[in-house]
Amino acid sequence: MKKLANIIVFFGLIFVLAACGSSTENEASEDSSTNSSKEPIMPEVEVQFKEEPLPLKEETVIQAVVTKGEEKVTDAESVEFEIWHSEAGQEQSDMVKAEHTDGGVYEAAYTFEKPGTYVVIAHTQTSTMHVMPQVEVEVAGKEAAKKEDDHGHGGESESAQGHSHGHGNSAFMVHFMNDHEFKTAEESTLTTHINHKEKPFENAMVKFEISSDQLDKHKYVPAEEMNPGEYTAAYTFPSEGEYTVTIHYEKPEQEIHGHQEETVQVTK
Incomplete structure (x- = not known):
């Protein structure tokens, strides 16, 4: 009888251990499923200029700061700035390739040839996604800035009031x-x-x-x-x-x- 009791206890322990192992596997499977279902983090790109309004007919540095969550993206496949004057439209845009400098910052040099409003798009290709944030910036030049001061214009210049991207729908x-x-x-x-x-x-x-x-x-x-x-x-x-x-x-x-x-x- 004692021997039979020991056998029952032995098999009972095996059953409990098997149940625990199955539970652990299920939990791990659920965790894996949850992690795999998470959406990939979209990279964020911030376009920056070292000075504004931008100088006229002088080489200017344009920066794109690329991050993904809290991480700095230092290995983007490509970063290019597409630039055009708002009066000319996107059909006359320039493409300028940027190079990584440090800490997820990509830089390119560009010379703005005429005053007014420019559209700048940072085409950024990472290993999984392409993002292209768009900003507008004013190029005033020293002469234009002086004229504004002389005439006491505190608001937007005429070139900044109402502009077109050269397409039927600028959105x-x-x-x-x-x-x-x-x-x-x-x-x-x-x-x-x-x-x-x-x-x-x-x-x-x-x-x-x-x-x-x-x-x-x-x-x-x-x-x-x-x-x-x-x-x-x-x-x-x-x-x-x-x-x-x-x-x-x-x-x-x-x-x-x-x-x-x-x-x-x-x-x-």
Whole structure:
């Protein structure tokens, strides 16, 4: 009888230990599931200038401070500043590549050639996301600042009152990745980033319209959203030459439709 009691106790202990192990595994599984379901942290980019208003016809340093949560991002894939005068519009923008200096700060030098309001977008590509914050800045120049003081103007200059970004809807910013080679007879990846009010324009219908003298008719290629606000499609250019790529983006249910044209050079 004593032997039978010992056997019962032995198997009872095995059952308790197995139950504890199962419980621990379930908890670990739940923790893992919870962690994997967390959304990735969106990188934040702050555009800074060492002085404002910016000087006219003098080299100026523009900075982008890139962080992710409390961490400084020192290994961004690329940071580029897109700059244009508000009167000229985005079609006449300049792209300036920035270099990392220290502690998540990326810098580029640029010379503003005329006074007025400029739009600056910091196109920032990390390993997982593309963000493009937009700011506006005044370029007054020493002469313009002196005139304001002489006339006692304390408010905004005339150039800062009412401006256009050169598009039908300035709330949308479209950036087509045109900084790599497109070659004939091999598949090319077309990529565009779209922001609405400085946030990724998600879940939109996007397509690339491709036209050229080399084509009998326009080609339409639907794009797929790979990351928030990032849309890509594959296309093979049949021959070398100049092509026009028009990015169409829309949300019919919200009566949103816009487009932007880009020029692409295709080589052999």
